[in-house]
Amino acid sequence: MTEPLLSIRNLKTHFHTDEGTVRAVDGVSLDVDRGETVCVVGESGSGKTVTAESITRLIPEPPGEIVDGTVRFDGEDVTAMSEKQLEALRGGRIGHIFQNPQGALNPVYTVGWQIREAIQLHDKKAKDKEARERAIDLLDRVGIPDATSRIDDYPHEFSGGMKQRIVIAMALASNPDLLIADEPTTALDVTIQMQILRLLNQVQEEFNTGIVMITHDLGVVAEVADRVVVMYAGKVMEEGDVYEIFENPSHPYTRALLECLPGRGEKMSAIGGSLPSTTSPPDGCRFHPRCPYAVGDCEIGEQPPMYAVDDGDHAVSCVHFEPGADPSVVLGEDGSDAVGGARADGGDETGGDAR
Ligand SMILES: Nc1ncnc2c1ncn2[C@@H]1O[C@H](COP(=O)(O)OP(=O)(O)O)[C@@H](O)[C@H]1O
Ligand SMILES: [Mg+2]
Structure with a gap:
């Protein structure tokens, strides 16, 4: 059995501030294999950058603190490394392209x-x-x-x-064996963006590099991802093979995100509502206050566990996918109505000609 190149388990990175504890990353798990590109997506403020910067412990401590979880890189526990070992890792076996150059x-x-x-x-x-x-x-x-x-x-x-x-x-x-790229092409025009993405792909093929690509641009995801991790308010909502995520999006949040992609929904729509408080997030599923499919169970307890979707490399943190529950509530009756049903903004049809 080979261990993944990068393995993050139940990572919790919090910031202790005057306003309270910001639970920026609150139980995130993800794996990246050699030669694989994993895209981390989600709205601004969902904890993508803090996750990325926790990998080589770049979070300012204090106010930041990794309060729980493990980060293993090529079999070694990064959370237990000395500052000297970490420095060798950064800019050596792990390359990091920062969101802000x-x-x-x-x-x-x-x-x-x-x-x-x-x-x-x-x-x-x-x-x-x-x-x-x-x-x-x-x-x-x-x-x-x-x-x-x-x-x-x-x-x-x-x-x-x-x-x-x-x-x-x-x-x-x-x-590097692992490249962490945090919104690397956001500031660049489309031609240069494509050139950079192609370059990363070339480098990956040449050196079998694992890539963590953070982006809120689903066009970039479609272009480069092997697997996708969807984050919301410090939690993973859904993860899986890129094909599964685009063809069979299951979490209402993922479906709402995909609706924002030009040509997918009837119109480009922002998701209604805004991210919850990071100091006192809601109980249950963190997306429930904005979710059109929320039921009583969504509002209580912890974020639901990751339930398998079908048999593929695909899992979702949503009570409607609990074994025995009825996912057609979210997916529509035939289960294949990709995206069409998720109207997080209330389902106003005006201005849509994509159908
Ligand atoms: N140094 C910090 N002190 C307090 N809160 C922080 C700090 N850095 C990030 N955060 C908070 O952590 C949350 C996640 O931020 P971030 O990871 O940058 O989001 P994303 O990259 O998904 O846009 C946000 O609520 C942000 O305000
Ligand atoms: Mg960011």
Whole structure:
């Protein structure tokens, strides 16, 4: 039996603030295999970034604290590692593309110097000249025009989108086993976005890299994901094979998210209501206050366990999928009415011509 490259179990990362304890990540489990891309999706504020930053313990402690759970990387318990071991992991076997590229680049060094550092940190044998050539190649591959001369420029000489591409080049410099990419293409235009996604795919094929891709863009998910984890208010609502998630979305939250995708629902609709309080989240399913299918059981106790959907690689945290319950409440009578039924915003049909 081979262990996954990354295995997160029941992770709870909380922030102790004056307003109370923010339960940003509150019992998240997910696995990533070598060569696999797992997309973590969910609205802004659902705990995606905090999950990602907990993997290599980048959460500021205090106010943050990993209060429960384990993170295992290639068989080792990250939560038990020393700061020195963690530093070797970051920028080495685990590359991290941050949501905000500011701060990832040092303003006083040229970008070439910084990428070379990243290469040589990982590959001690690489001579300066060879590392420089590899840095130029990386800049070229992330779409920096005229990389041969731009390599000697400083970060402030690049636009925001260019800086993000340089950050991506740096994260790839060590040929990481695991790449954590937090909304890596959100700030970029569509052409560059596609180029970056293709590059990540190439790197993955070449090095069998596991990728955790955080995004709220379901178009990106469709493009790159093998598996999908849907997060809401610090919890996992649904997870499974990307095909299952798009063809057979089961949690009402996932169905509502998919409705927001152009061409899927009758119109692009935001999900009605807003994320619950992170300091005093609702009992039961955290989505129940916004859920059109909520029943009494949804409002009490804990978040429901992950129930298997069909026999595939697919599970959902929803009482309507408990063994013996009737999932057609959510799925519609024939069970195949993908998305059509989830009208989290009340089902106003106006302006829809997609049907
Ligand atoms: N340093 C912090 N102190 C207090 N709360 C925080 C801190 N960092 C993140 N949070 C809270 O954690 C929750 C999850 O945030 P985040 O992981 O950034 O969401 P996402 O990436 O899904 O948009 C949010 O409610 C956010 O306000
Ligand atoms: Mg985020």
